[in-house]
Amino acid sequence: MADIKISEYSGFCFGVKRAVDMINESLESSHRRIYCLGELIHNRIFNETLRKRGVVFMDNSQLGDIPKDAILFLRAHGTTKQTFDFLNENGIEYIDATCPYVSKIHKIVDSEPKETKVILIGDPNHPEVEGIMSWAKGEGVVFSDESHINATIPKDFRSEEDCILAVQTTFSGAEWIKCRDRIREIYPNVRVYETICSVTENRQRAIKTLAENSDLTVVVGGRNSSNTAKLFSIAGKACVNSIMIESAEELLAHAELIRGAHKIAIAAGASTPSGIIQEVYNKMSNIANEELSFAELLEQSFKTLNTGERVVGIVSAVNPTEVKVDLGTKHTGILPYDEITAESGVNLNELFKVGDEVEVICGKFSDADGTVQLSKKKIDQHKYWEMIKAAKESGEMLTGKVKEIIKNEKGYAGVIALYGPNKVFIPASQTGIPKGEELESLKGQEVSFKIIDINEQRKRAVASIKEPSKISRKEAAETFYNSVNVGDKFEGTVRAIMSYGVFVNLGPVDGMLHISEISWGRPKKPSEVFAEGDKVNVFIKELDKENKRISLGYKTEESDPWYIFQNTYKVGDVVDATVVSIMPFGAFAEIMPDLDGLIHISQISDKPVANPASVLKVGDKVTVKITAADVERRRLSLSIRALLENTDEVVEEAPAEAAEATDAE
Numbered sequence: 057m058a059d060i061k062i063s064e065y066s067g068f069c070f071g072v073k074r075a076v077d078m079i080n081e082s083l084e085s086s087h088r089r090i091y092c093l094g095e096l097i098h099n100r101i102f103n104e105t106l107r108k109r110g111v112v113f114m115d116n117s118q119l120g121d122i123p124k125d126a127i128l129f130l131r132a133h134g135t136t137k138q139t140f141d142f143l144n145e146n147g148i149e150y151i152d153a154t155c156p157y158v159s160k161i162h163k164i165v166d167s168e169p170k171e172t173k174v175i176l177i178g179d180p181n182h183p184e185v186e187g188i189m190s191w192a193k194g195e196g197v198v199f200s201d202e203s204h205i206n207a208t209i210p211k212d213f214r215s216e217e218d219c220i221l222a223v224q225t226t227f228s229g230a231e232w233i234k235c236r237d238r239i240r241e242i243y244p245n246v247r248v249y250e251t252i253c254s255v256t257e258n259r260q261r262a263i264k265t266l267a268e269n270s271d272l273t274v275v276v277g278g279r280n281s282s283n284t285a286k287l288f289s290i291a292g293k294a295c296v297n298s299i300m301i302e303s304a305e306e307l308l309a310h311a312e313l314i315r316g317a318h319k320i321a322i323a324a325g326a327s328t329p330s331g332i333i334q335e336v337y338n339k340m341s342n343i344a345n346e347e348l349s350f351a352e353l354l355e356q357s358f359k360t361l362n363t364g365e366r367v368v369g370i371v372s373a374v375n376p377t378e379v380k381v382d383l384g385t386k387h388t389g390i391l392p393y394d395e396i397t398a399e400s401g402v403n404l405n406e407l408f409k410v411g412d413e414v415e416v417i418c419g420k421f422s423d424a425d426g427t428v429q430l431s432k433k434k435i436d437q438h439k440y441w442e443m444i445k446a447a448k449e450s451g452e453m454l455t456g457k458v459k460e461i462i463k464n465e466k467g468y469a470g471v472i473a474l475y476g477p478n479k480v481f482i483p484a485s486q487t488g489i490p491k492g493e494e495l496e497s498l499k500g501q502e503v504s505f506k507i508i509d510i511n512e513q514r515k516r517a518v519a520s521i522k523e524p525s526k527i528s529r530k531e532a533a534e535t536f537y538n539s540v541n542v543g544d545k546f547e548g549t550v551r552a553i554m555s556y557g558v559f560v561n562l563g564p565v566d567g568m569l570h571i572s573e574i575s576w577g578r579p580k581k582p583s584e585v586f587a588e589g590d591k592v593n594v595f596i597k598e599l600d601k602e603n604k605r606i607s608l609g610y611k612t613e614e615s616d617p618w619y620i621f622q623n624t625y626k627v628g629d630v631v632d633a634t635v636v637s638i639m640p641f642g643a644f645a646e647i648m649p650d651l652d653g654l655i656h657i658s659q660i661s662d663k664p665v666a667n668p669a670s671v672l673k674v675g676d677k678v679t680v681k682i683t684a685a686d687v688e689r690r691r692l693s694l695s696i697r698a699l700l701e702n703t704d705e706v707v708e709e710a711p712a713e714a715a716e717a718t719d720a721e
């Protein structure tokens with residue numbers, strides 16, 4: 057006795073069933089003539105039935121011939137924007153049976169500005185692909201497979217341009233992954249939309265598995281249906297005895313094969329009506345002398361779910377705003393961003409990968425869209441609430457991110473931290489921030505808190521970060537002191553500016569950057585150099601682990617102006633300088649930041665100068681000649697007079713007391 061099985065997901069997919077239902081309803085409720093743009097589905101027998109019921113099939117070139125009182129039917133593949141425009145401009149009434157999955161791709165493409173390049177993977181001649189690409193405002197390109205991409209785009213070509221990538225709904229899943237990964241290499245900024253219809257993938261996967269375990273596989277569908285042809289090709293690779301038929305009558309030609317088989321698989325393409333599958337099953341049973349309940353088998357090929365039911369599904373696509381989940385049902389599971397996380401800016405691609413298992417709760421089912429809304433948040437909320445309750449009992453510390461600052465008319469009320477998807481309220485008095493001070497600094501921060509109260513009925517939790525933060529800060533500081541050494545470098549943040557230096561935050565502890573460490577030249581006020589919040593590269597100069605003190609260094613050999621001077625200038629060079637101070641014995645002029653030299657009174661002019669202030673003032677720009685440089689003692693002599701007389705002979709040694717004052721440090 058042969059075991060005959062109908063492959064899961066056989067027959068009309070959601071989109072085709074919807075289009076068939078719509079045309080049936082129109083035929084039953086309207087007396088107007090119905091025209092259909094292209095064949096409604098790729099099934100000769102079914103289309104013949106429609107023809108007999110008065111439906112006229114036509115193509116784009118005949119659009120202008122549609123009588124005014126007729127209705128045009130647009131099939132599940134969808135059509136081009138130009139066709140829609142033509143119909144609207146000419147007042148032709150139409151019923152749009154475009155599958156919502158296809159319409160969604162139209163909307164994605166249509167929402168992009170003309171600067172965005174649209175890349176689509178699919179058959180360039182397929183009406184669905186032509187329809188999708190017609191919505192692109194700017195450049196659009198279609199690749200049929202990975203080899204097409206490689207033949208078109210040079211191997212090392214990379215582009216930063218803004219582009220989106222989508223795929224024909226019925227495209228092969230394995231080939232799509234290859235194409236997607238290759239496009240990501242070429243266009244690293246590409247935004248990927250996983251638009252393969254899970255119905256197609258599921259059907260193909262199911263027939264492969266069933267055919268592998270069968271002696272005979274029968275694929276039922278229109279010979280002009282690409283969907284059926286793909287199924288037949290998959291079946292043929294998995295089962296050596298595979299046949300394709302359009303109707304039950306064709307089985308007679310294979311009676312011998314059927315009688316010799318113990319396990320028989322029946323699969324049907326998306327355009328095959330259930331009536332035809334039933335006929336095939338019945339005929340097959342008769343031939344194999346076997347009568348089983350067809351209705352039962354067809355029903356069993358889909359499992360059913362209800363609202364509120366918890367179920368584990370498989371991630372079939374990840375888009376920026378939602379995740380598609382295969383639940384093994386007729387309905388595609390849609391898990392929207394808001395039902396995954398309460399945090400903003402989360403990249404769903406980092407949370408989910410195609411093939412991941414995910415536990416969800418079923419929400420609203422939509423037969424119109426063929427979808428069921430899912431929620432992961434509800435499951436997580438329950439899970440995290442249990443952990444909150446346990447933490448309240450045990451006193452265990454939890455960690456979460458501060459999402460919101462709560463204010464009322466009296467000032468700051470507290471903050472809301474997220475523990476998983478659950479909100480935990482931390483009163484202002486429990487934040488560890490002194491009374492009256494702003495709480496904004498906590499926003500976005502990861503904090504450890506202790507649950508101090510819960511309301512089981514309202515699922516509310518109150519926590520404190522005061523104690524934990526004190527403890528954890530102390531522990532973190534201890535760890536820091538034990539792990540660092542003199543010479544270690546850090547990028548710190550200026551936390552406070554004092555007259556004698558600045559405190560630089562290094563994470564768990566602060567270090568002191570003394571004023572003498574801030575600049576190489578004459579000491580500058582710390583506030584002239586830094587502002588609070590500035591990032592600063594420092595190193596540990598002195599470390600007192602016992603007393604928990606750190607002195608920081610800022611100046612390095614490379615930033616030493618004398619180091620730079622030696623690599624830039626030499627004695628005899630003529631340079632521009634700025635007068636920075638006037639002394640009775642001459643003027644100091646800066647030739648580069650933090651390095652100034654003395655223009656001795658005798659070198660200010662080619663005429664005698666009694667008082668330098670009578671010739672120069674602070675801020676004057678002067679051109680000077682470098683007449684001497686004592687790197688060891690950090691002294692630099694400059695002369696204006698040497699340039700006026702154009703001779704080195706006029707250069708005289710600066711008096712000792714003046715030279716002492718030329719220390720550039």
Ligand code: SF4
Pocket residue numbers: 069070071072132133155156157158225226253254255256326
């Ligand atoms: S997108 Fe999927 S559901 Fe819609 S018509 Fe195509 S195969 Fe059917």
